[in-house]
Amino acid sequence: MATDLAAVLGDDAEQLLHHECGSMPKDDLHLPGPDFLDRIWQDSDRGPRVLRSLATLTGHGRLGGSGYLSILPVDQGVEHSGASAFAPNPRYFDPENIVRLALEGGCNAVASTLGVLGSVARRYAHRIPMILKLNHNELLTYPNIHDQTLFASVRQAFDLGAVAVGATVYWGAEVSRRELTEISAAFAEAHSLGMATVLWCYTRNPAFATEDADYHVSADLTGQANHLGVTLEADLVKQKLPENNGGYPALSFGKTHPAVYDRYIGDNPIDRCRWQVLNSYAGRVGMINSGGASSGASDLHDAVRTAVVNKRAGGMGVIAGRKVFQRPTDEGIDMLHAIQDVYLDSTVTVA
Numbered sequence: 001m002a003t004d005l006a007a008v009l010g011d012d013a014e015q016l017l018h019h020e021c022g023s024m025p026k027d028d029l030h031l032p033g034p035d036f037l038d039r040i041w042q043d044s045d046r047g048p049r050v051l052r053s054l055a056t057l058t059g060h061g062r063l064g065g066s067g068y069l070s071i072l073p074v075d076q077g078v079e080h081s082g083a084s085a086f087a088p089n090p091r092y093f094d095p096e097n098i099v100r101l102a103l104e105g106g107c108n109a110v111a112s113t114l115g116v117l118g119s120v121a122r123r124y125a126h127r128i129p130m131i132l133k134l135n136h137n138e139l140l141t142y143p144n145i146h147d148q149t150l151f152a153s154v155r156q157a158f159d160l161g162a163v164a165v166g167a168t169v170y171w172g173a174e175v176s177r178r179e180l181t182e183i184s185a186a187f188a189e190a191h192s193l194g195m196a197t198v199l200w201c202y203t204r205n206p207a208f209a210t211e212d213a214d215y216h217v218s219a220d221l222t223g224q225a226n227h228l229g230v231t232l233e234a235d236l237v238k239q240k241l242p243e244n245n246g247g248y249p250a251l252s253f254g255k256t257h258p259a260v261y262d263r264y265i266g267d268n269p270i271d272r273c274r275w276q277v278l279n280s281y282a283g284r285v286g287m288i289n290s291g292g293a294s295s296g297a298s299d300l301h302d303a304v305r306t307a308v309v310n311k312r313a314g315g316m317g318v319i320a321g322r323k324v325f326q327r328p329t330d331e332g333i334d335m336l337h338a339i340q341d342v343y344l345d346s347t348v349t350v351a
Contacts, residue, residue: 003341005348008304015268016308019351023264024274026350029314030283032067040284046235049194053163054235057129057196061340062106068343069236069288069317070336071131072102073111074325078136078151088294088326095119101325103128105336111166111198111319114152118160125161131198132157133166134186135179146204147175150182154189164196164235170204171225184232191233199234201225210250216240218247219265219272220256223279230285237280238319241289241306242272270351273313283314291320291339299323303335307342312351317343 006013030040037055046054063070074092076085086092092101095116102110103124110117111131121130134157135148148168157165167183170176187197203225208215215221219242229237245265248256265271273289280287289310291303307318318339324332342348 002345003304003338005304005308005342005345008301008338009308010301012305016270016305016312017348019268019270019312021271021274021351024271024278026314028282029277031314031350032286032316034065034067036067046191047194050191050196053194053196056163057109060129061108062337063108063317063340063343066343067316069108069286070106070340071109071111071288071317071319072105072107072324072336073319073321074098074116075111075113075133075136076322078113078138080139085322089328092325098325099124099128101329101332105324105333106340107336109164114156117162121160129164130160130162131164131166132160132162135167135183146170146173148179154186154193157190158193158195162195164198165190166198166200168200168202169229170202171228172203172205172208180232187233196235197233198236198238199229199232200238201229202240207251208247212250213244215244215247215250217243219245219275220260221247223275226276226287227279230281234285236286236288236316238288238290239276240292241269241309242276245272269309270313273309273315277314286316288317288319289315291318291323294322294326300335300338303339304342307339308348311342311348314350
């Protein structure tokens with residue numbers, strides 16, 4: 001049974017399901033669709049084996065052939081801690097249960113660590129596309145630091161049968177120049193071996209969070225993070241859904257333009273997300289939004305809201321983790337299906 005989107009969205013239904021982006025029209029974007037590989041990626045410098053990997057990603061699961069993506073990411077045991085990630089549902093300490101959740105949930109792919117994917121690769125690499133996350137930030141170092149460090153090599157991803165590699169760059173951080181250099185080289189190697197590339201484009205700097213707002217999730221800063229990410233030849237960029245705008249003027253740094261604030265980006269979340277898509281080479285590089293942390297009772301609403309905003313903005317999908325695996329398995333599968341239903345619903349159109 002398809003998800004009743006209006007009922008799930010509640011008070012958000014009107015502004016999200018009927019909004020039109022007048023200042024950034026959809027006709028200016030390269031939108032996802034069944035022909036995206038032939039229409040967009042085929043014209044790039046990606047080799048035949050990379051195109052095959054991208055076709056494998058977009059062809060799997062409930063959204064296979066639609067041009068949209070639903071990905072299960074589980075790297076929080078390293079990024080945060082095993083306790084914070086898996087205590088709500090300890091069965092996911094076992095990597096096989098992570099991969100089975102992605103399979104049973106109809107995902108296009110599962111993204112995780114070298115340890116997780118390597119431990120079950122022979123059984124599952126041919127059954128679901130795997131994305132090996134190359135670098136991580138670990139929080140056992142005391143005092144905590146925020147620095148994405150390579151945990152795996154591109155060759156290890158290739159050897160275990162991954163169709164793509166993933167990585168994070170903390171744009172705005174003191175370490176960002178080193179991270180982008182490492183990941184640029186890694187992505188070039190991945191492409192040479194025929195794998196696709198996915199970049200987690202996160203902003204990270206204590207100065208970005210002020211007393212007034214957290215500009216780590218501002219449309220203007222996250223949009224520029226995407227624009228830097230696609231410059232590294234990421235085939236897909238993952239970004240947090242923007243919650244505000246005005247990071248550049250509030251922080252009084254960098255370069256921007258008044259039209260970003262008084263013309264292009266209004267108060268509707270779809271407008272903010274469209275700016276992210278526009279910065280991803282006008283949609284030539286697929287932009288997927290993060291599902292975010294689990295908040296309990298509001299998770300279904302929040303997950304569906306993210307999917308609706310992403311799709312109507314011109315994005316390519318949602319990568320949802322903690323909202324899914326930090327609950328009983330059947331509920332996690334239902335959550336994944338609810339997200340996927342947004343992209344399968346022909347009445348939810350690009351704004």
